[in-house]
Structures are given as structure tokens and as C-alpha cells.
Amino acid sequence: MNRIPRGTVQEQTFYEQVGGEPTFRKLVHRFYEGVAEDPLLRPMYPEEDLGPAEERLTLFLIQYWGGPRTYGEQRGHPRLRMRHVPFRVDRAAHDAWLHHMRVAVDELGLAKEHEEQLWNYLVFAANSMINTED
Template structure:
């Protein structure tokens, strides 16, 4: 689907196709609801309230998928691996993270194509964060 912006044609972004900011905020909210009760993942979030982590994730994902650049404006380059170095991210943490993320994605009720595209990226991202054997 194409839309007209300032007299030029541009491809509609994934961000736009799936419902924009509200969709990514729901995704982050649902994900962190799962993390809040997860004994393995919860200690990786030093804030007492998961709100700041939820906000960072929502902003990052919005930017990654074609939304506003707010994440970079506030935090600079994402540097995801560097930001996760202080935490032990092993296969168990990877699996737990993906379990909560898959549930969050499923809750969005996206088209099968959009859901798969999002899940493929998230699986790749989760694998790239592993920094501890085991």
C-alpha cells in the first residue's frame, strides 16, 4: 500500500501497517507484564518500576520498524549488545525472554504475515544478546 507524503510516493512502513505507536506500546506493556513475574528475567531490570524499561523498549521498537526517532534522540545509538553486557544473558534467559515476547506479539492479533515478520526479528535480536555460555 502506498501513501502520498508531500507530493512524493513512499512505502508505508511496518510501523504504520500494524497500527503505529499504540500497537508497539501494547506490545511492550504485555511483554513487561510477563517479565514482572519472571524469576530469571526480573533481576535484569534494576528499576523498581518496570515503566522506564517498558518505555525504552516501546521507543526502540517503534523507531526500528519505521516510526519516530525518539529513541535515538533521547538515548543515542541503540547499541543493544553493549547495553546488555552487564547482565548474564544465557540460553535460559533467551528462552524466557522469547516466551514473554511471543505471548506479547500474539496478544496484538496482527496478520499472520506481520506477526511472523515481527517474531523473526525478535528471535534474531534475542539470539544476538546471548553473552554467556550455557
């Protein structure tokens, strides 16, 4: 039997498979272009400039999908639900967030299996952020 020596085959992470940092920067930048114009979501970002929020989400997604761990080094554990508690996240906010993310995902032109994997995670994440009844 031919065996591949341990450690010689390294599978690429999702992060690497989809193009690494440029892909996630493009995704999140396009997403925040939509958020900037959204009357429901924009008030949830107290900073005058969306740049810091864009950078945080970019670094989080990069780390989540197997890229550098910069987010954790800078901010610690993601604690996503806790970080969103100050904001009213109801079904309408969920839907608006997913709408802008859908536009951004579609513009990436990912392979079908990558697009589905990313989208399924984003839907899961959006559902888990709801903290207010409609």
C-alpha cells in the first residue's frame, strides 16, 4: 500500500480556496456599501465612518475561515451575541443584513460549492444574532 508520509499533504483552508484576504475584503466592503445606505442598519453602527466596523468584520471572517488570527489577537474571543446585545436585532434587521450580504456574496463569483458554504454560514450567523421579537 502506498502511504503518503504524515505532514506532506496539506489541505487548503476555505480562506485559501476562495482567494484569501482580497476575497474577504471585497465581500465585506461591498456589504458595508449597502449598510451605509440602509436606514434600518446604519444606525446600528455608531462610528461616523464605517471603516472600523468593516475592518472588524473582515478580520473576523478571515480568521473564521482559516486565515490569519489577527481578529483574535486584537479583540479576543469573538463573543458575537454579546457584542450585538446593545443593538435591536429583529427579523427586519436580520433580513436587511442578509440582503446586503447576498449582494456582496453574489458579486464574488465564487464556485457554487464555496458560495453555498459561505452563504449557509452567513444565514446561520444572522439567525443567531436575533435578540428581539418582531
